Amino acid sequence: MxxxxxxxxxxxxxxxxxxxxxxxxxxxxxxxxxxxxxxxxxIKRVNSFRISVTQNHWMNVFAVSNYEYPVKSLILAKAWQNRLASKALGKLVWAETNLQNVEFDILIPIPLHWTRYAKRGFNQAEEMANEISKLSGKPVLNLLKRQKMTRFQFLLFKKARGQNLKNAFIATTWAKEEVEGKHVVLVDDLMTTGSTLIYAAKELVKLNPASITAVVGARVV
Ligand SMILES: [Zn+2]
Known part of the structure; x- marks a missing residue:
């Protein structure tokens, strides 16, 4: 009582x-x-789709919806340091995409450059990954680092996008033993052109994972 x-x-x-x-x-x-x-x-849900990482590697991408409301409101909330919105986006990705039906071992968030991290105080992708980890029981490993301050992809013409992200990501020295032979899930809040996910996946492909899947809150079409 x-x-x-x-x-x-x-x-x-x-x-x-x-x-x-x-x-x-x-x-x-x-x-x-x-x-x-x-x-x-x-919420208008979208089907999963495949994007090419290298000539021999493909990656399935799951998004909750296109970049439109209501999901867009969770992504925009990071601009005013709303960490709760990022957690909610992680929950939504778990509940509303096909990720629950995929076998995977580890979650890797797309990192922010440290200067952007310092400005915002948190990484939305990491907050999402932590939430998915709680729900799936799979660990979050920060195995990628952003070594280059990239410009926002949507501001660039197509040709400049690849150049912008070339060598943007580097795997940590201990990443190989964690990734080799594992089913890896990359986590990000928003997919604009797909280049960010592709360049992050290119770095992981070098470490021989069993597969790479990506999950995002929304995709720009
Ligand atoms: Zn409402």
Missing amino acids: LFTFFNCLINFFKKLLSPPFCFNCKKFIEHRIVFCSTCFNG
Whole structure:
């Protein structure tokens, strides 16, 4: 009895300090879920697709939806340091893509360059990966480093995009033993041109993984 009372009290204060709102329309919702039912029903899911990494390597990509609302609101929230939105995006990727039906061993988030990380205070892809890890029981390993400050891909013409990302990623020295023979999942918030995922995967291919799959919150079409 007393326990139930204290539980209710704790929940009351939790809601008071951080009330559960829909991440898209900001409507108050009873439980902490990502979207209210109206926004959730508005998600237009997309099929998975394959992109080429090298001549002999392909990668399946899972996205929840195209880059449109309501999922877009979670991706944009990183600009104002909303870490909760990134966690919600991770939950959504797990619940609403085919990832649950894929056999995988490790999750690798696409890293931010340290200067961008310092400015934002967190990496949205890493927050997502941590959330997927909690739900799947698979570990997150930060095996890639961003050694070059890249410009935003969508600002560049197609030819410049590859140049922009060439040598952008480097695997850590201990990555080979973690990746070799493993089914790897790359995690990112948004796929714009696909080049970021491709160049990260190119670096991992050198370490002989069994397969590489990528998951993103949304894709730009
Ligand atoms: Zn809503």
